[in-house]
Amino acid sequence: MRPAAFRRRAEAARLPREAERRTAPVEPLSTTWPDLDLADAYAVQQDNVARRPAAGSTVIGHKVGLTPAPAREPLGAYEPDFGHLLDEMVHRDGGTVRAARYCAPRAAPEIRFRLARPPRGPGVTLGDVPTATDAVAPALEIVDSRIHDGRITPTDAVADDAGSAGPVRGSWTPMAYAPDLAAVNVDPLVDGSPVASGSGEEVLGHPAAAVAWPANALAAHGTGLDAGHVVLPGAMTTAPLIGAGQKAEARFGALGSVSVSFV
Numbered sequence: 001m002r003p004a005a006f007r008r009r010a011e012a013a014r015l016p017r018e019a020e021r022r023t024a025p026v027e028p029l030s031t032t033w034p035d036l037d038l039a040d041a042y043a044v045q046q047d048n049v050a051r052r053p054a055a056g057s058t059v060i061g062h063k064v065g066l067t068p069a070p071a072r073e074p075l076g077a078y079e080p081d082f083g084h085l086l087d088e089m090v091h092r093d094g095g096t097v098r099a100a101r102y103c104a105p106r107a108a109p110e111i112r113f114r115l116a117r118p119p120r121g122p123g124v125t126l127g128d129v130p131t132a133t134d135a136v137a138p139a140l141e142i143v144d145s146r147i148h149d150g151r152i153t154p155t156d157a158v159a160d161d162a163g164s165a166g167p168v169r170g171s172w173t174p175m176a177y178a179p180d181l182a183a184v185n186v187d188p189l190v191d192g193s194p195v196a197s198g199s200g201e202e203v204l205g206h207p208a209a210a211v212a213w214p215a216n217a218l219a220a221h222g223t224g225l226d227a228g229h230v231v232l233p234g235a236m237t238t239a240p241l242i243g244a245g246q247k248a249e250a251r252f253g254a255l256g257s258v259s260v261s262f263v
Contacts, residue, residue, distance in 0.1 A: 008033055009040055013047040016160050019146035025103045026146065030153045041158035042221060048161065049084045060230060061085040061115075062218070063141060065162035066154075067203045067210045067234030077154040080204070082214040083162030085230060091142070091168045091260055099244040099262040102144040102165060107248035108235035109186045111200060111207045111255070112139035112169055117227045119212065121219030128215075129208035136178050138170035138186075138252040140260055141232050143239055167232055170258035179254050182206040186236045189249045198237035207233040 012029050019026045029036055029044075049059065066072045066080045091097055099105060116134035144165035147156050157163065182200040189195060204210045210233030211225075218224045225231065242248050242262050249259035 008036070009043055009047065012036060012040070012159060013044040016044075016146045017048050017051075019103065023101065023103055025148045028147055028152050028156045029159050030155050031151065036155050036159075038155055038158060041155040044159040045083065045161050046221070052086055056088075058087045059084050060087050060090070061232075062214050062225065062229070063162060063164050063167075063232040064210045064214055064234045065143075065157065067213075071235070075152065075154050075157060077157070080210065080213055080234065081154065081158045081162045082217055083164035085164060085167060085232065089142075089164070089166035091166055093168060093170050093258050094260070095168070096261045096263050097142070097166070099242070102142065104145050104149070105165065105242050105262070106143045106239035107188070107190075107242050107250075107260070108141040108143050108239035109188045109198070109237055109250035109252070110139045110141050110203075110232045110235055111181055111184065111252070112137045112167060113207070113211050113231045113233065114172065115225055115227055115229050115231065118225045118229075119215045120224045121216035124212045124215040126206055126209040126212055129211045130175060133175045133208075133211075135172040135174050136181065136255070137172045138250060138256045138258045139232060140168040140188075140248055140250050140258050141235070141239075142166040142168065142260075143235075167230070168258055168260040170252075170256045173255060181208065184255055185253055187251045188237055188240065189251070190240055190242065191246055192249075195240045196237035200236060202236050203234045210234045
C-alpha cells in the first residue's frame, strides 16, 4: 500500500474511534475521502477492532447490518454489512445502560445465535447454520452511529463497525427446541407502547441466512466465525431511537422477551 493510502486509512480509523470516545459523531468519512471504498472501510473497521484487546476487550462474535432491503435502499447498499461484538458491550436482560455513552442509540429486535462450531465460508448456506448453532435467544441490539447519519454511505456504515454498540440478550433456547425462526413474530415497545411489528422473514428471508452471509463474507477477509461466538443476524423491524428515561422491550412470542432501560 502506498504511504499516502496508508495515512488516509489511519486517519479515517481515528475519527470514529475519537467519536466514540467523545460521544460526538463526526462528519461522514466519504465526504472527507470520496475515494474511500468498501475494502478501505473494512480495513478501517479491522484496525479499530484490533486495538481493543490491548484495552482488555475480547471479540465474542459478529453482527450483521442492513439485512432488510428497506434499510439498504437509503444508503444505496447492495448487500448487508458486518461488524464486531465485544464482551464489554454486553448488557443483561432487564438491566440499565447510560444513554450518555452513545451518540444516537437505537434498539433493534433480533434473534441471537450461539455457535457450537464454526461454519466456515465460502459456500455456507442457510441449511448449514442450524446444525452449527447451539442455541438462540431473543435480543435487543443497541445500534449507535458515530458518524452523522444524514448523508452516510455503505462505506461510512462499514467503517463505523456497522453501528455495533451492544447486545442485550434474553434466555437461551437450545436449537433443537427452537421454533421456526422465520415465522417468529416480534413486537418492539418503547415505554410499553408498540412501535412496530415484524418477523424473522424480514431478515434475508430467514435469520439463519443472515448468519450464513457473514460466514462467507468473512472468508473473503481471511477470517471467519468461531465456535462459542454469537451472531446477531439483523433487525426484524425498524429500530427506534431511545433516550434517557426510556425503556425498550421486544416480545418474541414463544421465544421469550428482552428489555433494557436507558438512564
